[in-house]
Amino acid sequence: MSKHAAMLLAAGSSTRFKADKRLFGQPPLVIRTLTTLVDIFDVLYVVIRAEDTQIQKYLRSYPIKLVYAPASPKGLAYSIASGMKALQDDVGSVSICLADMPLIQISTYQLLLQHQRDDRIVRPRYRQQPGHPVVFGQAFFQALRSLDHQSEPELGAKYLLKKESNRLSYIEVDDKHVLSDIDIQADLDLLS
Numbered sequence: 001m002s003k004h005a006a007m008l009l010a011a012g013s014s015t016r017f018k019a020d021k022r023l024f025g026q027p028p029l030v031i032r033t034l035t036t037l038v039d040i041f042d043v044l045y046v047v048i049r050a051e052d053t054q055i056q057k058y059l060r061s062y063p064i065k066l067v068y069a070p071a072s073p074k075g076l077a078y079s080i081a082s083g084m085k086a087l088q089d090d091v092g093s094v095s096i097c098l099a100d101m102p103l104i105q106i107s108t109y110q111l112l113l114q115h116q117r118d119d120r121i122v123r124p125r126y127r128q129q130p131g132h133p134v135v136f137g138q139a140f141f142q143a144l145r146s147l148d149h150q151s152e153p154e155l156g157a158k159y160l161l162k163k164e165s166n167r168l169s170y171i172e173v174d175d176k177h178v179l180s181d182i183d184i185q186a187d188l189d190l191l192s
Helices: 029-038 053-059 076-085 106-115 138-145 158-163 185-191
Strands: 003-009 043-048 065-068 091-098 121-126 134-137 168-172
Touching (some): 003 076, 029 091, 029 106, 043 076, 076 091, 134 138, 138 158
Parallel strands (some): 003 091, 121 168
Antiparallel strands (some): 091 134
């Protein structure tokens, strides 16, 4: 039986936040997101920068596979490609999760996994707005591994979502937090 993997992208530089948002709060933002994923997924990959020694200290006690994205300043696509290249052979789906989205409900992740298929991309939608995470079946793994070769790596997997729109399934959810990421200091109000 193939495994469901979560890839938590945490290699960003938090430029709009003007501080390392991944370490903000108690527990830190990245840990808040990670603890939601631990009980849902069979295997967890966390993509960070090699120089992220402070984050590594927080991650030590979690059952994760750490992946380093050496080219992360060049765009989100590099982080995704780095994580995908580390994926084990027995993984059948991967949910691309963002470290700055700690409020997504467990039931939302579970619902998306129920709809996952090898040849499908599954994405939540709240009030007609697409959100995160995005779940990719095995048929898309090679394309995800190659994202670091696209002309606009800052777009991450958006080009793949557009290219494969006929195999993209939107799942309507009643979870506004699929749209709620912490990008600037004012977004911290979401956490209260």
